[in-house]
Amino acid sequence: MATIRDVARLAGVSVATVSNSVNDPGRVSEQLRARVLKAIESLNYAPRAAARSLRKQSSGLLGLIVADITNPFFTELVQAVEGIASQQGFSVLLCNSDEDPAREEKHLQVLRSQWVDGIILATTGDVSLSRSSLLSQIRVPVVLVDRAFDGLGLDAVVLDNRLAAHQATEHLIRRGHRRIGLLSGPTSVTTGADRLAGYREALLASQIRFDPGLVLEAGFREQQAYDATVALMRLPQPPTAVFAANNLMAIGMMRALSDLDLRCPDDVSVISIDDFAWANVFRPKLTTVAQPVREMGEMAVKLLTDRINGHRSGTGSTHMLESRLVIRESCAAPVQGTQPEPMPVESAPSR
Structure with a gap:
């Protein structure tokens, strides 16, 4: 098993810098910390806290990456995930990608180094080769929520x-x-x-x-x-x-x-x-x-914890939930004379 000195040697930094990168990242520049995290990833190094968690078979932590924390949808989703996770004895580490794929990948790398027990991911867009590779290297269950990826075999909870x-x-x-x-x-x-x-x-x-x-x-x-x-x-x-x-x-x-x-x-x-x-x-x-935001969050946690606890295995599946029309006051008939003349239609796209 790799040691902290191996990581320091590969990253070209001191042992103290490796320790600070893991335990007190505010004391290390982003450039140095990125080198350390890359070395940790290459060597599959487990810091002491993570090693203790491995001996216990659980860290008690779930990672949650959302695409835009300012969006009320994701705010409600976070609340639902945190609530049901807490009931099951887990704490949640929240990350916000701000609709930036590169930032999302960085969050995935950090959560991987923190040895979380599982990750719930509301992704930013189409899967890239680097993100696909990164997700395949994560040795804990990953559940997608709100937005799905085809071809990765991951559980997903999405709206129709x-x-x-x-x-x-x-x-x-x-x-x-x-x-x-x-x-x-x-x-x-x-x-x-x-x-x-x-x-x-x-x-x-x-x-x-x-x-x-x-x-x-x-x-x-x-x-x-x-x-x-x-x-x-x-x-x-x-x-x-x-x-x-x-x-x-x-x-x-x-x-x-x-x-x-x-x-x-x-x-x-x-x-x-x-x-x-x-x-x-x-x-x-x-x-x-x-x-059904709360239902989406609760189902994502259940799928994740079922895999963590060994109650679910194999290729993941997509769970599609239905929406509900809420009629209030913002729709009325158009003003007479504002409609265009009828035009020929094209073929409907396949569903």
Whole structure:
């Protein structure tokens, strides 16, 4: 088994620097700590605290990496995960990738060096070769939540995002809208791609032609959604309704409509995926498609602890949960004369 001196020699630093990198990282520069962590990874070195944990067969720690801690969805998810983990005797180490794949990989490396018993990961996008390799080297169970990866054989707990987007779009169509704008998430993320697909499927099911000019990618971020909403509403023929594919984008959308002096739902109807406490505070109260966030978090912990305790083995499976339409006040029939002429439709994409 590698020693701390082996790590120091490989990293080209002192033993004290290795110790500080593990136990007091604030005293070490990022550059030096990265060298030490790389050496630890190469040598499979286990610090003393981790070695004690290995002898006990458990550290009592779970890692949780979320994509954006400012998003109320992830705040609620963290609360659910921490609550159920605590009931089972685990503490949770929380990491925020801020939608940055490189930062996510760094968090995975750190959690690996801390010898957590398992990791719950809300990833930032498509799996890269480096991330795939890193995940395959992690010797503890990993459960994906909210966003899935194909081909890695990991357990995942996700929303039926196509269904959720279909519900939102269909609700607007039933109110009479035919020109519906979409504030989309990045299609490199499964949630973004699937919600765009669900939007298209709902349009095509109602014989409404998909217009790519009404879809603007806003990165699941508030300010980007604000800018995209302004762009949509300044089109020569603006949409009569706008669908925001998550709650942060809904906030940016509503802020933009207010700054443009557009009344909702008199001038434009709005709907979003993700219900949150503030939806009832907006005027009008927001119609949303709610995710079962607490159920997602609790199921992710259960899948993880079942693998930790040896009650679950083999290739992982994906557990898909359904959304719920919450009708409030932000959707109404469009103003007469604002609808486009019917256009031929294209073939619907396969589900």
